[in-house]
Amino acid sequence: MAPPPSLHFLHLTIFTFFLLLHHHLLLLTEATQTPDLHPLLSFKTASDTHNKLTTWNSTTHPCTWSGISCLNNRVSRLVLQNLNLSGSILPLTSLTQLRLLSLKRNRFNSPIPSLSNLTSLKLLYLSHNNFSGQFPSSITSLSRLYRLDLSYNNFSGTIPVTVNNLTHLLTLKVDGNQMSGHIPDINLPTLRDFNVSGNRFSGRIPESLSGFNGSAFARNEDLCGAPLQKCKDIATIVSPLNPRNISSAPTVASSPSSKPLPGKPTRKHGAPKLAPVVVIAIIIGDVLVLAVVSLLLYCYFWRNYSSTEGKTKTLRESKSKSNSDSKVLENNAYSSSAYPNGYGKGGMVFFEGAKRFEVEELLRASAEMLGKGGFGTCYKAVLEDGSVVAVKRLKEVHIGGKKEFEQQMEVIGNLRHPNVVSLKAYYFARDEKLLVSDYISNGSLFWLLHGNRGPGRTPLNWTTRLKIATGAAQGVAFIHNSNNKLTHGNIKSTNILVDVAGNAYVADFGLSIFKTRSNGRKSNGYRAPEASPDGRKQTQKSDVYSFGVLLMEILTGKCPTDVDGGGEYGGGSVDLPRWVQSIVREEWTAEVFDLELMRYKDIEEEMVALLKIAMECTVAAPDQRPTMCHVLKMILELHGGDAMSFHGALDSVSESPSISIIT
Template identity: 65%
Template sequence: MAITFSSHIVLLILFHFLFTVQCSMSPDFQALLSFKTASDTSKKLSTWNTTTDPCTWDGVSCIRNRVSRLVLENLDLQGSIEPLTSLTQLRVLSLKGNRFSGQVPSLSNFTSLKLLFLSHNHFTGEFPSNVSSLFRLNRLDLSNNNFSGEIPATVNRLTHLLTLRLNENQFTGVIPEINLPGLQDFNVSGNHLSGEIPKTLSGFSESSFGRNPFLCGAPLEKCEAEPKKPGSEGAIASPLVPTVSSSPSTMPTTTTTPKSKSHEKRASKMNPVVLLAIIVGDVLVLGIVCALLYCYFWKNYSSKSKERKGLKLFESEKIVYSSSPYPAQGGFERGKMVFFEGEKRFELEDLLRASAEMLGKGGFGTAYKAVLDDGNVVAVKRLKDAQIAGKREFEQHMEVLGRIRHPNVVSLRAYYFAREEKLLVYDFMPNATLFWLLHGNRGPGRSPLDWTTRLKIVAGAARGVAFIHNSCKSLKLTHGNIKSTNILLDKEGNARVSDFGLSIFTGPSPNGNRSNGYRAPEAIDGRKQSQKSDVYSFGVLLLEVLTGKCPSAVDNGGSGYGGGVMDLPRWVQSVVREEWTAEVFDLELMRYKDIEEEMVGLLQIAMSCTAAAPDQRPRMFHVVKMIEDLRGVEVSPCHDTLDSVSESPSLSEDACGGTS
């Protein structure tokens, strides 16, 4: 027994020795330790020790035992980053919010670097010269430091650059002609730059150039013939003080007319205080007159504008809502409003009188916001080019859709059927769509969609789609048009799935290519939508949430994916195959801590949903469970009944018997 125990001890010691040797043999191990010794005076890097694998240290990620990602933000690190320059396989380096100082050392070894964030430090010196050789760089953030000198024109060598932030530094001189077609985020505000803004950068917002008092040109004020330069203010003579030569011999001889002499005489006699009072008085009088005219004309214009707008909306919506519901000719059946749950809330005439606002156009028609006379607000969708076999089939299908009630599904309240017009009335959702939250107002001033909210939205949307799939087993209902514009948010911020169950009315037509980028491979060639194709579309939606990329962007040449035509799932798969998963994620998510495991987990769910073979994709019920398992997301009230619709209090198998 003693021998066995001793042998175990020896093996443990040997294992520990071999592991320490292996770590010490890592090409990047010593560099990281040297960096920690020099920079971590506050002892924040507590997991960085010689007894553990450096690839498990906080902020360190590796590929094939080489450091590929180093994210050390807001850790009060200081000194120089020189020891890190030997990490030749780095792809992401983020040192934001520390106290690093001095000049940035040569970064020419970082040939694989794609993301470089050095903002909110104390770096000095000129623009790092070697940065221009990092040809793979996508994001460069040097903001909130003490860099000085001029911005070099060599930044044009960074042909893959998407972000260039140099704001809040001490840069001087003119902005060079920067011609980077992929540049999305540009900011040089808060420097000492001068001259005219290059036309290639005039498309960025005014905030990108603010607090540079000597800059001019679009989007700032138009440049004068001779733009102001730093230090030239004192050379401008006051118009109220005559210019006097220092020597009578150098005074120029000019011919003065009697008129100019009398003008000079009056000007010399006029007290500057009186002149200033006259100018101020004129300005005040002019301001009062302008204000009165503005109020008078604006009141008339506003009232007339409202009348014209209301008339225009009424005329256009009358066509939309009625489409000859009261035909003068015989042989036509007058349509009627049909309400669910036995409650009749308004007549068709109420819709005709309602003020209307177009919300958007989709694959199944145009949606409108209608405000009724009693103040109620509804959403009305006009089905356009719907291929409906007959009134009975339409009514039976609407009966099925109208009985679906779930907290994550937009409820269908009523419908209208006439020979030439079909309208669907839904609950109105007052907040934005997932599409707008992800892609709207990209650029300076945007409020990014945080990770917790993204996860909550996709969890709610998954529950809604799963309930639709299980709401009528005999029909196997499908959504048929899952995309980010059809994920709406109610007043509490909960996800609501809209536009469901309408793909049955779409036949082989140009609309068959609707929502390109979301459709499953088997559905693109005109085959009927299925629940498995819904799962594929939902997987693309998850990838859209994770990457921040719009799936439909590939229709414009795929510029959002580094060039070439490639759909979002294939692009993600190609990146993951290269074992560089972190490059997939939306950069707006990099600011959030301790979410990598959840993002990778959601990425795996999305990739399983977008499997090429339909039978390899999970059911939506299982997708819900996997998403909820990521972070103990609150379980849906009907989580246990998704597989058994007969237990649902809002719908039973009897509801779909008529359409089987």
């Protein structure tokens, strides 16, 4: 028997009631778990009059909405640019875990509310709106702020001196507003990007800001001082014959072109004559200054000359300094044992395409020491015909025999790639082993990153760093693809050479099999956890680890063998991957990156992407690391390299003459 219709209707009503109750409870629970939900919906209601934020609704989670990124279920990034938004941003002040807020190119026109709740904020971009009122004083309490861009709005008033509280600030831009008054003495050592142009500022530019380009202060008619025109100082003219005229003396601008005051007689023969004693003192002073300058110039050029003379020797002289038997190389060069079948005169073995010369010509070449490494000393040698080569004199190496050495040189010498230093020739004798390769003129990546960190240093810009990382990845990937057992074995910044165009060349590869236990500890900062301390047992995955450390070095500007661990590690040194992990932890932070990179705009995403690649390369388990081919592919994709360029980079492997020899 069917229930009466009234009872069925009652059941349906009760079911619907509990369903709605359950739905509201779910929304309430979600709102409790996501406290950012209601502020975001309030912001959309007040500001999104054109319904641009179509994914923002109460039925989905805020972390899935467009323009939003979350961390631990809280909004950490809010990027809403060029969406025609307007109204007030007051609801956003409840997003207490916000790290990045970008509202560029909208139509917000009210004063900025207090942002003091946003204590985690690091990046604040509000440019190209119509925000009005005074400089938001609450911003100066955001001690973690790195970038502040308030340009092209309608702000008025002055910049508060409390902006000096922002001790981590890298960018401060208020250009294109209606601000006025004096620019305060802003003393922020980390500040790299500063602009107050297009306002109504007046007075003298503080000395602490005089190092910025003149364009940072342009279109402020009443500003003066470096880097703009000099300020006109007011000086008082006092008659030396009548000191009582001090109070009534007129004032003029201290300019050589100042004209005499009207009504005052001028001397017929110009200015008053100087006393003979004064003239003599001036002459003596000029002579002394000239003598001091001449002495300084003499000392400077003599020091450089002496330094050059000290560095430039012949290879034979360099040999005599490091070895008492100065004639070993010369005697071996002309002994009968130095003429095996197939060898050139003097025992030199040349590879295809290399210019041939005798050992004696190499000995007579002027040689300048470039540096010492784990395998010996490297020299720049200028041959008699003017050609330049790099010569490595192997020391502290363990070589089983001549045949083993020749086989490895054959493998290395036949590798040819635009990002690999080509081995031109080698020489083997009982007491002497020489490797002759291409000379790269601009030095190593190590010097470009760490050399001359003081005043006058030319920073290595982001574009060049990314180009070097790409070239080095292409070189190492080529080495790995030429033979599945061949490794570099000693990847570090001193072995990545760079020419004047920023092209990278991988050097010193394939020599790790000759390492001794004594020289294997010198590159611990790059060594993979599973690699042997003596460096002889290397795999391609350990190369990947070392390359990941190299990428971290490019990004952080820190030398992997000398990283300060700070308080967390007892103040001692710590390896670079571990330091990066300790800084990054749950978020990608600007603290990791080299301060020299912070002056460049719109590169944060690329830097973070490259850091992720570096961290993939340095995972502890070798089988979880990518191959070098995959690393290269990720780097190429990072800066727009397409699949064709990637395959082109690998296709060059198959064209190498080494393939027929190795396989």
